[in-house]
Amino acid sequence: MANTQIAAARSGTITEEMERVAERENRDPEFVRKQVADGQAVIPANRNHDALDAMIIGREFATKVNANIGNSETTSDLETELEKLHTAVHYGADTVMDLGTGSDLDEIREAHIEHSPVPIGTVPLYEAVKQAGSPEAITTELLLEIIEKQAEQGVDYMTIHAGILAEHLPLTNGRKTGIVSRGGSIMAKWMEEHGEQNPLFQVFDDICEIFAEHDVTFSLGDSLRPGCLADACDEAQYAELDTLGELTRRAWEYDVQVMVEGPGHVPMHRVAENVERQQEVCDGAPFYVLGPLVTDVAPGYDHITSAIGAAIAAQSGASMLCYVTPKEHLGLPDEEDVRDGLAAYRIAAHAGDVANERPGARDWDDALSEARYEFDWREQFRLALDPDRAREYHDQTLPGDNYKEARFCSMCGVEFCSMRIDQDARASENSPRPAETDQSQTEAMARLETETDLESSPAAEVNRPPVGTHDSDDLPPIDEWAEQPIDSTGDD
Numbered sequence: 001m002a003n004t005q006i007a008a009a010r011s012g013t014i015t016e017e018m019e020r021v022a023e024r025e026n027r028d029p030e031f032v033r034k035q036v037a038d039g040q041a042v043i044p045a046n047r048n049h050d051a052l053d054a055m056i057i058g059r060e061f062a063t064k065v066n067a068n069i070g071n072s073e074t075t076s077d078l079e080t081e082l083e084k085l086h087t088a089v090h091y092g093a094d095t096v097m098d099l100g101t102g103s104d105l106d107e108i109r110e111a112h113i114e115h116s117p118v119p120i121g122t123v124p125l126y127e128a129v130k131q132a133g134s135p136e137a138i139t140t141e142l143l144l145e146i147i148e149k150q151a152e153q154g155v156d157y158m159t160i161h162a163g164i165l166a167e168h169l170p171l172t173n174g175r176k177t178g179i180v181s182r183g184g185s186i187m188a189k190w191m192e193e194h195g196e197q198n199p200l201f202q203v204f205d206d207i208c209e210i211f212a213e214h215d216v217t218f219s220l221g222d223s224l225r226p227g228c229l230a231d232a233c234d235e236a237q238y239a240e241l242d243t244l245g246e247l248t249r250r251a252w253e254y255d256v257q258v259m260v261e262g263p264g265h266v267p268m269h270r271v272a273e274n275v276e277r278q279q280e281v282c283d284g285a286p287f288y289v290l291g292p293l294v295t296d297v298a299p300g301y302d303h304i305t306s307a308i309g310a311a312i313a314a315q316s317g318a319s320m321l322c323y324v325t326p327k328e329h330l331g332l333p334d335e336e337d338v339r340d341g342l343a344a345y346r347i348a349a350h351a352g353d354v355a356n357e358r359p360g361a362r363d364w365d366d367a368l369s370e371a372r373y374e375f376d377w378r379e380q381f382r383l384a385l386d387p388d389r390a391r392e393y394h395d396q397t398l399p400g401d402n403y404k405e406a407r408f409c410s411m412c413g414v415e416f417c418s419m420r421i422d423q424d425a426r427a428s429e430n431s432p433r434p435a436e437t438d439q440s441q442t443e444a445m446a447r448l449e450t451e452t453d454l455e456s457s458p459a460a461e462v463n464r465p466p467v468g469t470h471d472s473d474d475l476p477p478i479d480e481w482a483e484q485p486i487d488s489t490g491d492d
């Protein structure tokens, strides 16, 4: 019997990793075991990945987010690659795919695995092309050799482009953007040059044996995913999906865990259809989607166009979302792009979890809302999805430590702060609504009024407490206000 999570689950064993996942997800360990046994969830956990903190990917669990990192021919050094891993994990990536195609691939991959608490995924086909020199020079022996080496190194899951078949290629003839998956275009080129079937499909059983030995999880690549709205949900995409369903069942026969990759570019009204179809065709194996982007017209903002699709996909049953950064279609993302992309995707994932009433998901929203209504700015920052960004934006206009207790911010100003007005109304004797704020807030406001150095912030000029005491005629013109230096050194 294979020594994999799914094999253990099927034999009735609750592994250490399942216990850990149950703890992280606030679920019963037996429920986790059953989900893994049935192939409805995967725990990517290569036995050689010692630093891993086990996590689970499945539609009954919190939606996960993947970030892609990796070097290229032009940017390549170990320290930079480790920094990218750190950035991705710091901003909340649940898994990281190392898509490096530059130099020192083995050294970098091993360092990633050694340091990463999250599962590491790869696309071994990329290394095969690099070694072979061109797509058509790849051999099945080389593919298996690289897959085995990466499995031994401790890679937790691998994208395997085994689902694109020779008979699918003519189905892409009428497409606007052809084959946009890197792996898909490589496999298509190989098949056309050799006049043979996809080599990854041909040796799929050998790959299953390697994966069973090291407990590597399949991420079955969607080589024919649509690259634009016009190509979404076409015959080519769905023909490959049928093959991915067959491969899912074949991998399960080897006690190997499987998730299935999905599109791509899909209009909003067809996102749910994609998820439902994959779940049906692949017998509930977790769906791992890239976006999808719901419009093609916003290069520079594709973290947003795709997070919209990702949120719908998460609500519809996708288990993991592969992030897209603002640089998608335009260039290699930098650290700020990674941050923005991850924030957009964590929002999408969490919105899906709230909609699906995942245990504890809404508690986060409620806690932040309470902190907001209580004007507990420090708690609001702490609970924020990106605490640094929330604090940074707040402190751009109200940097002083004393403003961390203010009953307003610079958005509406103290006079028009609706929450303050509402609280004051509720606190009035005649209010039919109970006051939920306590005396300490009133005291804090009074302290703020007497202790605040109103000159320390340009925003204070327009938000000067107490209400209604400033003369709006004295306010500096907005262009002058914007030009004044902002003192951010007063932060706590």
Ligand code: SF4
Pocket: 407, 408, 409, 410, 411, 412, 413, 414, 416, 417, 418, 419, 420
């Ligand atoms: S000033 Fe406006 S945005 Fe700021 S806390 Fe009050 S209601 Fe919210």
